[in-house]
Amino acid sequence: MPPKLVTTVDAAYYTGRSVGTIWRWASEGRITRYGSGKQVRYDLRELPAKTVDEGSGELRLGEPPALPEGARAA
Numbered sequence: 298m299p300p301k302l303v304t305t306v307d308a309a310y311y312t313g314r315s316v317g318t319i320w321r322w323a324s325e326g327r328i329t330r331y332g333s334g335k336q337v338r339y340d341l342r343e344l345p346a347k348t349v350d351e352g353s354g355e356l357r358l359g360e361p362p363a364l365p366e367g368a369r370a371a
Contacts, residue, residue, distance in 0.1 A: 302331055302338035313347030313358050321371050327362035 309316045319339065323330040331338045345359025364370060 298342075300329070300331065300340035301342055303341050305337060305339065308339045308341070308344055311341065311346060312344050313356055322362060325371055326365040326368050 303311065305316050305319050308319045312319070319328075322328045323337075323339065328339055328343045331340070343362060345361065347359065348357045349355070350357060
């Protein structure tokens with residue numbers, strides 16, 4: 298199945314995290330970066346979706362993608 302590519306801003310919105318977090322995840326190897334420069338895209342299927350509790354309206358973030366074996370977090 299081909300990747301479902303989105304911009305950095307869209308990836309940040311989808312996950313409920315900052316653009317900086319998306320960049321860090323990519324640099325740590327947690328998610329795949331497609332393209333370069335301003336044309337970078339990320340596969341939506343690799344990203345944890347945020348959810349909103351319907352009762353309280355509370356935002357819940359999904360678990361961050363796992364680090365590749367042997368990698369260290371920034």
